[in-house]
Amino acid sequence: MSSTYGQGYLDANPTETTFGGRRGMGPIPRTATVEDVARVTAQVRAAIEQVIEGKRSAIEIALVVLLAEGHLLLEDKPGVGKTMLARAIGRSISASVRRLQFTPDLMPSDITGVSVYNQERREFEFKPGGIFANIVVGDEINRASPKTQSALLEAMAERQVSVDGTTYGLELPFMVVATQNPIEMEGTYPLPEAQRDRFMCRIEMGYPARSAELDMLEHHGARNPLDSLQPVTDADTIMTLIEAVKEVYVAPPIREYLVDLITSTRENKQLRLGASPRASLQLLRASRAYAAMQGRDYVNPDDVAFLAGPVLAHRVLPVMTSTNPNDVTEIIDSCVRSVPVPDRK
């Protein structure tokens, strides 16, 4: 691509463009309180539960990630409803959802988008990629090449895409729900630890309980359950909730507790890699969101302890390599137990 062309394109276009959703840091129509957060998330959760039964804690953590402006990593076997969860969230908050099926031949430009020459208008035109949506479902992310993975991760981290020297802001709220198949398969590129660190939480869906599975067969046997899911809120409202979450108070003893917790993963003999400072930050944000979802304007130690597993388990490396993620969760739990809850003011 010649530089003159690029220059012309830049002249003709704003440096930031938003497709579909609201623009990046625009004004927020109204403010919300933690009570609003609790009320709206309860509605959203109830709506999603119509579609995915018996997975309350997975849904809650997904909403925590949404409100804390993080990204979610779903690691589980195929067919347990990973994509369904992401779609249900998007639908219930009437946000745009796009699905990217990661395959070895998926190109970075498939994610970010590409500039193509418009013959009629005689100019380059940006064709946005799959990343331009509020909720982006990256299915089987481990099947794509590392180059494509890193394009996704860059967009995730920066919430913007640069193509041909132009930066395009992404729709807000923005959340990537990446799924990864834990079963080792040929031709896959499991996310390296540094990349996994960019996901706020990792959860496993797990198989549904027998009764939940029976219910599912009864209710959703004939039609796509998503069809009956009505939105309960909108993306703008979600943005006000996200702002409200940022106001949640974290008392100094809670911060100390959180740091103690993170430190304990670094000192744990069973882990060869502890949690990063980024993990501290993400745990704090997630705790804020979780507290707000309970209608509290302050974080309590239980919030931090509850989220330690989902936030930290995928960031640490056990000494013994194991395919069972539950082992790591167990170690994190032992770290949580080892750190005394702030008992005194």
Place this chain on the structure above:
Amino acid sequence: MSLRLRTSDRLSLAVIIAVLLASVTLLPLTTDRSYLVFSSILVVALGVISLILRRFRLDSGLVLLIQAVFTAVFLFLVSGTFGGDGNIFSNFLGHYTEATDFLRSQAAPLPPNPGVTLLLVTAVAVVMLLTDVMVQAIERPVWAIAPLVTLFLVPALGLRDDINFWYFAAVAVGYLVILMAEGISLTDLWPRRIRRSSSERRGGAMIRILATTVGIPALIFTFVLGMITPTLNSDGWGLSKPKGNDGPLQLTDPTLDLRRNLNQPENRLVLSYTTDQPSGAYLRMASLPVINQNGWQLTGMQLNSGNNLPPAAGYQARPGDVTRKTQVEIKDFRSEYLPLPYAPTSFNAPGQWAWDRESLMVLSTASNRQDATRNLSYSVDSVDIRPDGAGLSQAAAGHPPDAQLTAPMPADIPNDIVDLAVKITADQQTPALKAAAIQEYLRSNTFTYSTEPLPGSGYQALQNFLFTDKKGYCEQFAASMALMARVVGIPSRVAVGFLPGEASGKTWNVSIRDMHAWPELYFEGYGWVRFEPTPAFAAPAWSVRGEAPPQSGAPTPSSNPSAQGEPTPQAPASETPAPPPAGPEVSNAPWARILATAAGLAIILGLLVTPMFVRMARRNSRLEAVGDPDDRVENAWREVRDSVVDLGENWPVGSPRVVGAHLAHDLNGTAAKAATTLSLMVERERFARSHTISADLAAIVGEIRHGLAANQDRSQRILATVMPRSLFVRES
């Protein structure tokens, strides 16, 4: 480094003060106070070492090691200043060996001795280290009372003298100082997480209030008791622990003196005394409890120090008992036995004396004890034991505490003596009448008093006396009667001492030839009773058969035909029993006992209810509806925690919300609701931006306490109230 005192600093200082105060309690043990200088230096040094090292957060074990090494070096140096021969190291150990020997042979207060000083300094050092470990290393300041009281117990149990109450007060004040330091530190620890606010000041204030409301009355209580208790006989407490003195004293046979002195060419004055006993007093020096073929002998004794003697063995106090005061001046007379009227209750004599519980003999423990009585002036109180003849004649032969010595009839006793005893007493029914019969037989004209018989009191000598030449002096008479008493089943022993002597105005003069021996027989309810088989001397009224009842008349020795012809006759009125008095003296003893018991019960009761009151005071101060809202919520939460701990349950681990859920799970409706409400208030207070007290905390806590108590049975509830566990269990 800031000037602000840290927790460990405060505790270190408190430990120094407490141990310094406690080390004073060793003062009564020694006349040499120099130990206090060394021990104080050492205590301060050890405390400062602890303070400094703990500031650097050195491991407690290491601190103790350094302190121990310092102590050893210090003691070594102190030992060096005392000098000695040979090398310094053997001197060091030598001082300790010397001290133990010294302790065994000497009664407190000990004269100056380097070994003893070193030993006392060592004791204080050990207590210092133990207290420091308890307070600082294992963080159990409450237990510090154990080492501190140990120091106090050494003189308290070791000395028969009453210890002045302020020694205990010193220990108590020191302990209180530690507890106060601990209390202030606890509240100091408390608000550390978030901010140092008014709660700290208030916490300190609370401790001070507690100290004034509980500690100071308790101390006053102690002072008052301290003033009452010395009036009690320590035996009344069942606590007295005699200080053993494992017989390093080699006693001389008092009968040797007897024989020698009776044969003195010149009858010189050996002692004089004044007494309020009308007939003068038999001054007894020793009692020989053992008979074998070699005669009557002393045996090993358990010696006790102190000036107050226990009640006479087997003697039941009865109305009419009179305490006699006797003041004795000894001239040039050397003995290790202190001549005292029987039964002595207390004596006051310069020098070192120890006594035997069974015989009430008092003997010298000084190094030159053979000369102990020379030019001695002393006073003695004694109970005047004068049995009534009628009662005694009915009394059974008793079983003295040392019956294994004084009761058995030796197996090798010659048969002719046994036969004689049986023959003399054949017609008599009761032990006392048998004894009177033996005495009567020996006082009969069959025997002649002579100071030049064949010496000795062995079987051979007695056979000779009883069957062959029938001549003897007091020793043979006494020995024969005591032996025959054994034959007829009466415990007996032979006493050696002085006759009352000659009255000259108010003073009684006792000369060397007044040395005497007489048998003492043991009767139930009367204990050891003096008999007088030697014909030359008047027999006591109770010992003569066929006497009229004792209250009715005043039998005199002259009524006994055989009591005559002796150069030192007794005052005729001497055996007149005292009129039955009804003075305060009579009721004194039982009243003191009752008072003592009451005071003892009061102390025990006071000690028992103290934890309850401390706990109540704590609760009331916590639930006061004043002060910083943060503190009020925290205090209410602490109160709930302590209530749970009081009931023997464990405080759940976790955040307030989790704990509240645990509590609510175990409680019934309203209490569960109250627990949840309070836990959420605590959570908001600790973690939220701001909080308000939206409910009556005292009511909420009351509700929870009510619910907690309802889950427990009655005994648990009472225990929780009387002995609140939260006072003793340190919060984790």
